[in-house]
């Protein structure tokens with residue numbers, strides 16, 4: 051008899067994306083006709099602006115239907131270099147590789163830098179895919195906790211304490227998903243000093259850099275040539291231009307590292323779709339009005355959500371400086387009962403919010419931060435208002451014991 055089909059050990063260790071799972075669960079309920087408010091996905095509610103969509107139609111008609119150059123179209127890479135220049139970052143277009151979303155840009159980077167058993171330091175709370183991708187390439191993700199009382203900013207001494215001879219890279223995500231923390235220049239400089247002392251790569255995920263509400267996001271790569279040489283900057287079109295479905299992101303680094311990244315891409319996806327790249331070029335060239343309008347909407351929604359959360363007993367929330375999430379502390383709610391059901395963790399809280407009041411959020415466990423939930427305010431005003439109503443209704447119904 052033949053042995054049963056076997057999957058790789060990798061397949062058993064890499065978990066599914068928790069944010070996508072929360073959204074899928076919400077979708078499954080909605081398909082059964084149940085009213086669900088999904089504040090779980092990091093996805094702008096707006097449609098991609100019309101001039102970008104038009105550029106894609108035109109590109110298809112103009113024949114952009116064939117394999118694009120492996121690293122991306124030269125004029126797009128040049129436009130990315132120019133956009134970086136406006137942020138005070140100088141990289142040549144040779145260091146830019148356009149990929150299928152920032153997600154692939156990060157995976158390419160890890161494939162290029164990480165050997166089996168190498169350690170990659172990831173400050174938590176962290177976006178769900180960093181640790182999964184490090185595991186996928188055979189590396190070892192090493193968490194280092196950031197604390198709410200420090201504004202979720204990584205303390206350089208805590209970083210230093212996690213470095214071992216096997217450490218090869220540090221991941222920094224500013225503005226951060228899920229906390230919204232934005233690192234100040236001096237904070238980045240302190241971390242860069244530690245990273246350079248230990249000859250680490252810095253994988254700087256700056257996908258939310260255009261979405262800040264007070265101070266502008268400083269790029270790691272703007273800290274001088276020495277730091278820029280050790281940095282792989284990750285960015286993309288998804289969040290800034292409401293282009294999540296187009297799957298265009300990029301990595302930016304020294305040309306020598308970029309060549310390795312291109313090799314990884316050449317053996318996997320061959321890069322982002324031709325017409326999506328042409329649309330991204332139009333996005334980078336259009337005036338800022340559409341992006342500013344989306345940013346204004348996020349800013350208004352951020353204030354609204356914070357003000358609503360303030361009214362909910364047992365929830366405390368800090369003000370995010372960037373991205374489009376709030377990350378409230380719900381620890382005071384734990385131990386309470388909703389009917390006969392005990393809320394024993396933020397994971398249970400998220401599950402009950404979905405099953406009992408039809409509100410999808412992501413549990414902090416997904417970000418290695420139990421005791422918190424992530425609420426996206428990239429949804430429409432109506433959905434956010436309804437979501438806040440449902441959350442408040444649920445929390446007010448909690449009882450301290452099984453009465």
Ligand SMILES: Cc1ncc(COP(=O)(O)O)c(C=O)c1O
Nearest residue numbers: 092151152153177227286288299
């Ligand atoms: C921090 C962070 N990095 C990267 C990504 C991936 O973005 P993309 O759509 O460009 O793959 C996301 C998307 O949620 C994110 O939140």
